[in-house]
Amino acid sequence: MRSDRLVAILLMLQRREQVTAAEVAAELEISERTARRDLDALGMAGIPVYSVQGRGGGWRLLGGARIDLSGLTAQEAQALFVVAGPAAATTPEVKAALRKLVRALPEGFRDHAEAAASSLVLDSWRRGAGHVENRPPRFVDLLQNAVIQRVQVRLGYVNAAGHESKRLVHPLGIVSTGASWYLIAGTDVGQRTFRIDRVTAATATADPVVRPADFDLTDSWRQVTEDAQRWKAPVEVRGTCAKEGIDFLRTALGDNLSLGAVDAAGRVAVTIHGPSEYGLAGHLAGLVEWLDIASPPGVREHLAKIGAALGERYGSDEGVRRATPGCVARYASNASDDVFDGV
Structure with a gap:
């Protein structure tokens, strides 16, 4: 997908000021010859890109130019990776392009874009061909944003027995099965899973989440469902x-x-x-x-x-x-x- 590569190269130029064809090739997993052709294509498209010859040379934007990529903001970059990140049902080509794009995002965007891409799992197995797609519960957006921003949340919750409690949780990921939405979070008694439609209140704090270094949302959800199956x-x-x-x-x-x-x-x-x-x-x-x-x-x-x-x-x-x-x-x-x- 050449257009995605060109956008990624442009973002790399804006972030690094100068790049070499070898660096572009390594970042985007293409050949140096293809990288040079893409850099030339930017210049032919009217982007002020020029090459510096000799030792220490490379490619730069003329005068340190900054290109407005359709007004892309941090929030818009985050939204892009929420709807088209690895958890979404996108094609392998789109996922590959997004992996390349995230490497080229400005530093302030990159962490949130990566967090957004891994914040949600769609459990297609349990959704099934005839599943009923329920409207997302009230606090889904707030909780997913807390996952992305990696901040703790004060949660009000009613369990299956009808008992209400208040607790401080460390949001780690959101799972949608179509019919139900779940929050996987760390608590003072270990990792727990909460049905979001049973959340009665949610307030984000400024305190950072304690996130296990090896946490993977897909693997964690698989373990949750296996444990539930054994319980049943x-x-x-x-x-x-x-x-x-x-x-x-x-x-x-x-x-x-x-x-x-x-x-x-x-x-x-x-x-x-x-x-x-x-x-x-x-x-x-x-x-x-x-x-x-x-x-x-x-x-x-x-x-x-x-x-x-x-x-x-x-x-x-x-x-x-x-x-x-x-x-x-x-x-x-x-x-x-x-x-x-x-x-």
């Missing part, structure tokens, strides 16, 4: 699955399925989470053609009972043993066996 599905089932059954398990279990190593027999270790042993057994009973459950014993016992009930209702035990050996013979023979060596 506390029962863990372990076993192995034939390779040809993996796609069926993915379709049936979604995020509740984790895959492990492949054993010598070619079977894949699986870990499955669910809300109850009985519910999981009922869900997995139709998959026993490929699945071998090792633990917990309660799920195996429920599977054996389900198999026996199917045999009573739909045919002789012997007939069901031949038709569904996994559900009757495998689990009825040793329903309490919890030995597992596949993971």
Whole structure:
């Protein structure tokens, strides 16, 4: 995208006063030949750019000229990176151009532009094709601005049980799932996630945020959703699955399925989470053609009972043993066996 490169080069000239073709090439990840062509193109477009020959030479703006890039202000640069930063659903080409552009922004703009680009995550997986896009809650803009400015916020909040509290938080990022908006923030008891529609008051302070050096909003949100999933599905089932059954398990279990190593027999270790042993057994009973459950014993016992009930209702035990050996013979023979060596 040449136009983006030309704007980036122009901003570099304004910030540094002089640049070399090698510096432009390194900053914008292009060849020196392309950098020289772009610098020449600025001059041909009427920008007062000239070259200084010899040792210590380079390219400069005539008389230290400053070009008004359509009146771009710090707030406008920040807004640009909010709507088109790495969290947004933009093309790889646009994201690459923005990475180059942020390097060329004046010093006072750059930190806020980078913070704006990483302040928001759109969780497209949970939004889904048929999601309902709710209007952003009242305090989204204030909280996102606090993330960008990296200042603490005094927060009023009502939790799911209806209890109201006031606290001082360190805003780290905003997440939108389309239906709901969340604030991830540091608190005096560790990192917490707040539903923004439950925020009753928010006041930005002048105190700086204490931000973990390794904090990444996308990784942090992934951990939040994984923890929530484990809380909703506390029962863990372990076993192995034939390779040809993996796609069926993915379709049936979604995020509740984790895959492990492949054993010598070619079977894949699986870990499955669910809300109850009985519910999981009922869900997995139709998959026993490929699945071998090792633990917990309660799920195996429920599977054996389900198999026996199917045999009573739909045919002789012997007939069901031949038709569904996994559900009757495998689990009825040793329903309490919890030995597992596949993971």
